[in-house]
Amino acid sequence: MTANFSFSRLGKLIVKQWVENRRLYLMSTLALLGLLGIVFLIWVATNGRRYDEDSLLITGMFGLFITGAVFASTTFSMLGSKDKGIYWISFPASHAEKLLANLFFNVIVFTLVYVCCFFY
Template sequence: MNNTFSFSRLGLLIKKQWFDNSRLYILSALALIGLLTLIFTIWWLANRYDYRFSEASTNIIFLIVLFVSGLVFASTTFGMLGDKAKGIYWLNVPATALEKLVCGFFYSCFVFMILYITSFWLIKHITFFLIELNPKNELIRTTHNDIFERVVKPNLLYTFFALQALFMLGSVYFEKFSFIKTILIILFISFLFVMFCMFLGNNLLPPNFGVKGFSEFRVYDDNYQGTKIYHLASWIGDLIESLAKFIWVPVFLTVAYFRLKEKEI
């Protein structure tokens, strides 16, 4: 087999993945629709006596279910490696490690996202249709200028894709209970990061130090009356912000790629 990346071989691998796991994907889709139906039913029951239903509150439902279900799904991407027979079969599939990684990312992120958004949109609009059948009910729609829609949701979606890639990496490293183990690793690293920031703030940075964005630093006097402001070039702030948003997916996928290449069962 040629070890160079092949789009035609990738297409065949994606088709094979679907045929091998179509029943699992269909059952997962039905379970997701059932879960969303249950959650929207509870949401309707919680608001039915006020006759006021805010579309903005469904954004929280969208994000919570997206993150929980998506990360669980991503943690099973390479779950076959935890079983010796299935793992040997998967490793013997005539495709490169990169093609297998791209195939896994395709299903864990793009296929899942399309499935989730379609299911959520369907259940939400059916619920809204039933709500509007009662003339007493007031449905408050979300505007496109809503700050959640403009700022919060896009940034959380960047985080979602980064976490998907991280949990895919966890499914390569951990043969059993990869979801739980990945969460524990995240919590441990987060704890170390917080400790490092506290050490940095208490020992290395000047008193009354503050930041604004990625390119402005401030040092206040003891009375917080005077302020020294230090500006970096705006492009530096933009670069740091872009890296903070977009660097994690390629980093995690790169590590997963090299781990797949050396994986032994």
């Protein structure tokens, strides 16, 4: 294994991370849907039928920030346990590829899933 960056190895690492953590990602999506459902029920209960676009935008951005932080904390928690942390660090890929694979799921995929769930 070389420390050089490789797009093919990055793609394989992203697929590997999906296969190993798909249950976590799917359960997180269901929890996000439930949380957004509760927030919207509370919002409808307090505002009635009045629709205010500004408060919806603020609610969406605040929710994205909070749930994104919780999701990132959950996905990076694998480095906190010795057995998973040693496995992840010793995996034959460069550190840039490992970082980009985590950022792909925590930034790009999570944001797309959140926006889809929010506007669903």
